[in-house]
Amino acid sequence: MIEIDEITKIYQGQRAVDAVSTTIETGTIACIVGTSGSGKTTLLRMINRLVEPTSGEVRLNGEATSAMPPHLLRRRIGYAIQGHGLFPHHTVARNIGAVPRLLGWPKAKIAERVDELLDLFGMEPSQFRARYPAALSGGQQQRVGVARALASRPDLLLMDEPFGALDPIIRARAQEDLRRIQRQLGSTILLVTHDMEEAIRLGDKVCVMDGGKLVQDAAPTRIVADPASRFVAEMVGDAERPLRLLSLIPLSDLLEPGEAPGDPLDEGANLRDALSACLWTGREAVPVSRDGAPVGRVTLEAIRAAALRHGATDDAPVPA
Amino acid sequence: MTAAPDLRARPAGAASAAFSPPGVLFAVLGLASLALPFVTLRANRIVLGEGLAPWAAAPGAFVAFTLAAVVLGLGLGVQRGRPWLRFGGSLLGLAGIVTLLALALPYLLEEAGDLARVSPAAGFWCLALVLMLLMADALSALRPGPWLRLGLLVAVLGALGLVLASGALDRLSIMLEYRGRADAFAQAAWRHVALSIGSLAAAAAIAFPLGIACHRSGRLRRAMVPLLSFVQTIPSLAMFGIMIPLLAWVAATVPGAREVGIAGIGFAPAFLALLLYSLLPVVANTLAGLDAVPPAAREAATGMGMTALQRLRSVELPLALPVMLAGLRIVLVQNIGLAVIAGLIGGGGFGTFVFQGLNQTATDLILLGALPTVVMALSAAIVMDVAVELTAPGGTR
Ligand SMILES: Nc1ncnc2c1ncn2[C@@H]1O[C@H](COP(=O)(O)OP(=O)(O)OP(=O)(O)O)[C@@H](O)[C@H]1O
Numbered sequence: 058m059i060e061i062d063e064i065t066k067i068y069q070g071q072r073a074v075d076a077v078s079t080t081i082e083t084g085t086i087a088c089i090v091g092t093s094g095s096g097k098t099t100l101l102r103m104i105n106r107l108v109e110p111t112s113g114e115v116r117l118n119g120e121a122t123s124a125m126p127p128h129l130l131r132r133r134i135g136y137a138i139q140g141h142g143l144f145p146h147h148t149v150a151r152n153i154g155a156v157p158r159l160l161g162w163p164k165a166k167i168a169e170r171v172d173e174l175l176d177l178f179g180m181e182p183s184q185f186r187a188r189y190p191a192a193l194s195g196g197q198q199q200r201v202g203v204a205r206a207l208a209s210r211p212d213l214l215l216m217d218e219p220f221g222a223l224d225p226i227i228r229a230r231a232q233e234d235l236r237r238i239q240r241q242l243g244s245t246i247l248l249v250t251h252d253m254e255e256a257i258r259l260g261d262k263v264c265v266m267d268g269g270k271l272v273q274d275a276a277p278t279r280i281v282a283d284p285a286s287r288f289v290a291e292m293v294g295d296a297e298r299p300l301r302l303l304s305l306i307p308l309s310d311l312l313e314p315g316e317a318p319g320d321p322l323d324e325g326a327n328l329r330d331a332l333s334a335c336l337w338t339g340r341e342a343v344p345v346s347r348d349g350a351p352v353g354r355v356t357l358e359a360i361r362a363a364a365l366r367h368g369a370t371d372d373a374p375v376p377a
Numbered sequence: 378m379t380a381a382p383d384l385r386a387r388p389a390g391a392a393s394a395a396f397s398p399p400g401v402l403f404a405v406l407g408l409a410s411l412a413l414p415f416v417t418l419r420a421n422r423i424v425l426g427e428g429l430a431p432w433a434a435a436p437g438a439f440v441a442f443t444l445a446a447v448v449l450g451l452g453l454g455v456q457r458g459r460p461w462l463r464f465g466g467s468l469l470g471l472a473g474i475v476t477l478l479a480l481a482l483p484y485l486l487e488e489a490g491d492l493a494r495v496s497p498a499a500g501f502w503c504l505a506l507v508l509m510l511l512m513a514d515a516l517s518a519l520r521p522g523p524w525l526r527l528g529l530l531v532a533v534l535g536a537l538g539l540v541l542a543s544g545a546l547d548r549l550s551i552m553l554e555y556r557g558r559a560d561a562f563a564q565a566a567w568r569h570v571a572l573s574i575g576s577l578a579a580a581a582a583i584a585f586p587l588g589i590a591c592h593r594s595g596r597l598r599r600a601m602v603p604l605l606s607f608v609q610t611i612p613s614l615a616m617f618g619i620m621i622p623l624l625a626w627v628a629a630t631v632p633g634a635r636e637v638g639i640a641g642i643g644f645a646p647a648f649l650a651l652l653l654y655s656l657l658p659v660v661a662n663t664l665a666g667l668d669a670v671p672p673a674a675r676e677a678a679t680g681m682g683m684t685a686l687q688r689l690r691s692v693e694l695p696l697a698l699p700v701m702l703a704g705l706r707i708v709l710v711q712n713i714g715l716a717v718i719a720g721l722i723g724g725g726g727f728g729t730f731v732f733q734g735l736n737q738t739a740t741d742l743i744l745l746g747a748l749p750t751v752v753m754a755l756s757a758a759i760v761m762d763v764a765v766e767l768t769a770p771g772g773t774r
């Protein structure tokens with residue numbers, strides 16, 4: 058568990074991070090979202106003490122980070138820097154193996170781990186292992202940067218816009234991979250992004266920052282359905298809020314017995330997928346399947362009702 | 378309509394594709410140099426002599442043969458493309474002028490008296506320069522790799538050694554100066570190497586750590602860089618002059634200083650002066666190299682838990698090394714040249730001959746000091762360039 062307690066950073070009289078407090082449970086992903094310059098990177102860097110807080114404290118499992126030698130603290134924490142920060146004079150394999158080498162892993166174990174990570178990120182090890190960063194595309198560099206942060210299987214991962222340079226398709230895949238790896242290893246991740254969509258998709262918790270202040274931290278559904286301020290609502294995107302909301306509700310919630318024409322959707326899909334399937338093909342309902350076998354349907358009527366239900370709680374005016 | 382100017386432009390384009398512009402310039406300059414006196418014949422060592430044109434320097438058939446080689450060499454240099462052929466042209470031309478010089482010696486000295494001297498004149502030097510420029514131009518198009526460049530250097534130095542060892546040029550005036558001083562020459566050569574490379578090593582030992590410290594501390598940097606820049610602006614003669622009273626004082630007051638060889642004149646003051654001149658380039662390049670390390674790589678290194686020393690060793694120094702070595706290259710070439718002035722304060726080295734020659738107005742003696750210095754500086758520059766290239770870490774080349 059990470060406890061961030063009234064942490065503040067003042068640069069030349071400016072509060073880059075202003076009395077931020079929040080708690081991140083072990084084994085969850087917290088996404089920090091905010092506009093450029095809102096203090097996301099500064100907040101992240103105070104956790105591994107690349108930036109020393111002006112005041113306040115960070116505790117890892119109850120232990121204050123200020124009590125540990127910084128370099129030992131940092132070896133426990135994976136850090137994917139904004140814009141990859143790969144070592145240009147080291148091969149991909151050496152870059153990924155950097156932290157394990159610092160920790161004194163045997164060579165064979167490092168090599169094995171490097172190949173495993175390259176595989177995981179869809180980069181053929183035999184092809185990429187010996188390359189230098191200059192010979193990679195921007196997206197590949199970024200994936201190697203993330204792989205490097207994961208290499209020593211740290212309990213805590215700090216990631217600063219790790220998917221910024223990826224195209225939407227690779228980006229979605231990388232997000233899924235990260236989610237899967239995180240579930241498998243039970244690691245705790247603090248991820249900075251300026252993309253609310255990414256935060257909602259990945260985060261167990263979303264922390265919205267504005268001008269150095271934490272303006273709301275809550276589960277994604279809460280952030281979408283009940284934004285704490287005008288700013289958060291804008292971040293979510295007023296016009297897209299209903300769709301965002303639907304994308305957070307799984308089909309299983311509205312499953313009803315019965316049949317429907319056309320291609321079925323998997324039970325794991327969300328209401329937004331079902332809505333767009335209905336609108337696109339002019340159907341009033343879509344069939345739902347589990348492991349390929351039909352289990353029922355979801356109707357347009359039910360989706361509309363669900364949206365209305367959440368929208369109704371939203372009638373209370375959003376605080377300015 | 379618009380095609381017409383294009384068509385007219387084509388012949389000019391074709392012409393410039395067939396000829397290499399610098400090659401044409403070299404050919405014109407080379408041919409013009411043939412009109413200059415090729416050798417000087419003097420009655421004795423210090424009188425002014427008479428310049429002789431190439432065709433007066435040797436029997437007609439020899440002259441025709443060697444000049445044909447020079448003209449052919451320049452001609453090969455004129456064409457574009459095929460840089461190996463241009464390189465061969467420069468070698469052919471150089472072989473031509475050296476052969477003509479060797480043939481001129483017995484021919485001219487036969488009738489002249491025992492004291493007579495023959496030395497290369499403006500025509501020879503101009504041709505040598507033009508042909509070497511042609512060689513450099515051809516090589517730059519060839520882009521030889523570092524090892525090939527090193528090999529070429531060894532080959533050229535070897536060829537020079539062979540020509541000198543063959544005895545064909547033994548009666549050349551400068552070689553006569555050498556013969557009387559073979560021992561002193563060897564001693565001067567070692568002293569010159571000791572002065573320039575020794576001061577370089579000492580400068581590296583001081584300036585690398587100093588540069589790293591300046592990079593760490595802005596205050597130290599703001600104090601040191603102007604100070605070293607000031608040292609650099611002291612004129613070299615003045616610097617060597619200042620060292621004399623300074624070290625004489627040290628020798629007189631510090632116990633034991635005299636015993637380790639410190640004195641107002643000689644090796645110590647020359648070494649110290651060269652060392653002081655070396656500091657700024659090495660410190661400045663160390664700073665530039667470290668400044669150029671990508672901040673993101675530096676931050677990633679810290680962020681993953683490297684200590685300051687680990688980061689320096691495995692990230693910052695490897696990335697900065699080529700620029701740091703480029704600083705050493707500047708210093709080495711600069712010191713080889715400056716070490717000549719050490720001759721003035723009894724520091725030894727090739728400068729000894731230069732200043733003796735100046736005193737006696739004996740041009741050949743001056744050249745005996747100056748030419749080896751030039752060869753040494755050029756060789757050092759090439760060797761250091763190769764080293765800089767070979768140390769560029771993979772992925773940044
Ligand atoms: N070393 C520093 N010195 C002075 N001011 C700084 C420093 N680092 C950051 N700041 C300021 O602190 C504020 C927050 O910066 P930070 O890098 O945390 O923003 P960010 O939210 O990560 O932005 P982005 O999305 O553009 O990366 C900015 O106004 C920035 O100018």
Ligand SMILES: [Mg+2]
Pocket residue numbers: 097098099139217
């Ligand atoms: Mg940032």
